[in-house]
Amino acid sequence: MIDLWKGIANTWDCDEMGHMNVRVYIEKAFEGLGHLAGACHLSHAFRPDAASTLIPAEQHIRFIKEVHPGLPLSMVGCTLEVDETGTTVYQEMRHGDGSVAAAFRTKLLHVDATTLKPFPWTARSRAALEALGDEPPASTAPRGLDLSLTPSKTGEVTRAIAMDRGAKVIGLGMVPPGDCDVFGRMNPHMFIGRISDSVPNLLHDWRSRVASAVPGQEMGGAVLENRIIYRRWPKAGDLYEIRSSLGRVEEKVHSLVHWMLDPLTGQPWMTAEAVAVTFDLKKRKVIPTPAEMMDELADIAPGELSL
The missing domain is CATH 3.10.129.10 (Hotdog Thioesterase)
Known part of the structure; x- marks a missing residue:
């Protein structure tokens, strides 16, 4: 796994329940995906002039331990699968003490930035994605939803x-x-x-x-x-x-x-x-x-x- 993001939950990231709102988890996860893209020679992917970009096709999030404002957070990630035009990425958001706040499994497609039509990775990017392959811990696996069920x-x-x-x-x-x-x-x-x-x-x-x-x-x-x-x-x-x-x-x-x-x-x-x-x-x-x-x-x- 590589480092993808570090920061905190601000007060305005939290909702009426007193913890970080679900949308902010995904917002920070996509900031982390920007760093993963950069590590795979795709640093252009989220710029306005990008010819190609990455879009999610499917995402699973498991919220494990509440996030409260002002406390340190970090995120690491790896790839789980890589195919001709896509990859499944695992990300883990951690508290300052190392405990897991949330785990993400995101199926990303490499697409034309205008048409959203998938097309193959370059050989260099695919090799970099495959080099980031790793196994996530069993403790963060999906628990209440069966990802094998076809949508x-x-x-x-x-x-x-x-x-x-x-x-x-x-x-x-x-x-x-x-x-x-x-x-x-x-x-x-x-x-x-x-x-x-x-x-x-x-x-x-x-x-x-x-x-x-x-x-x-x-x-x-x-x-x-x-x-x-x-x-x-x-x-x-x-x-x-x-x-x-x-x-x-x-x-x-x-x-x-x-x-x-x-x-x-x-x-x-x-x-x-x-x-x-x-x-x-x-x-x-x-x-x-x-x-x-x-x-x-x-x-x-x-x-x-x-x-």
């Missing part, structure tokens, strides 16, 4: 299907210029950021009642794991609609499947599945769901959407 085909993810299944709209908006990268496309971290902003519209009341089952608990929510399929890239002025449904519910965890859609064309921007918990903000511990409330989530989040 839905793009034609199976449409607004019409989501509406027909009764999946609720939990987020709605337009992509502002400030959310876009140097190519004019929405930054990867803003996909999960928009979902983070939308989930309270679905779960706030339910989580409040889960927390109130035991006096003295203060309700919050936290994501433990996320798998994201990046399907299309909105630009400034494009509209989005987020529809979500229940994946599964257990005593301590629940999962939601999210579809971010273009409400004009009905086509998907992205799909994701998140494993989350109801969280006691005072004790910083998971709040178990009372048995009588577990079945409620199927009514609150109908639709049976799939990743």
Whole structure:
């Protein structure tokens, strides 16, 4: 593994839960990918005049230990796989004491910066990527999501299907210029950021009642794991609609499947599945769901959407 990033979480990187927001993890991970690209003779990849760039096709994140503002953070990474036009990169965000804050597995494509059509690495870049091959620790492996499951085909993810299944709209908006990268496309971290902003519209009341089952608990929510399929890239002025449904519910965890859609064309921007918990903000511990409330989530989040 090589060093990819060092810094902190600023106060403004943290949300109402008192820890770093999920979007900031991905934002810092992509800063780290810039250094990995530079180590593989691709330092041009994220510049405005780049002929080629790197885009994520899929990403898995496991959030392991909370990040609070002002404390030291660092990131290391390696490659797990390299093929003709892509690579899977592993990144590990660490606290100052060496404990792992989060682990990322990202499938990157080497593409034309304008058309986004994949094309082969140069021999020099591929050799450098292969030289960075390593094995991640077993302790950071995916835990609540099965990465071997094949995501839905793009034609199976449409607004019409989501509406027909009764999946609720939990987020709605337009992509502002400030959310876009140097190519004019929405930054990867803003996909999960928009979902983070939308989930309270679905779960706030339910989580409040889960927390109130035991006096003295203060309700919050936290994501433990996320798998994201990046399907299309909105630009400034494009509209989005987020529809979500229940994946599964257990005593301590629940999962939601999210579809971010273009409400004009009905086509998907992205799909994701998140494993989350109801969280006691005072004790910083998971709040178990009372048995009588577990079945409620199927009514609150109908639709049976799939990743």
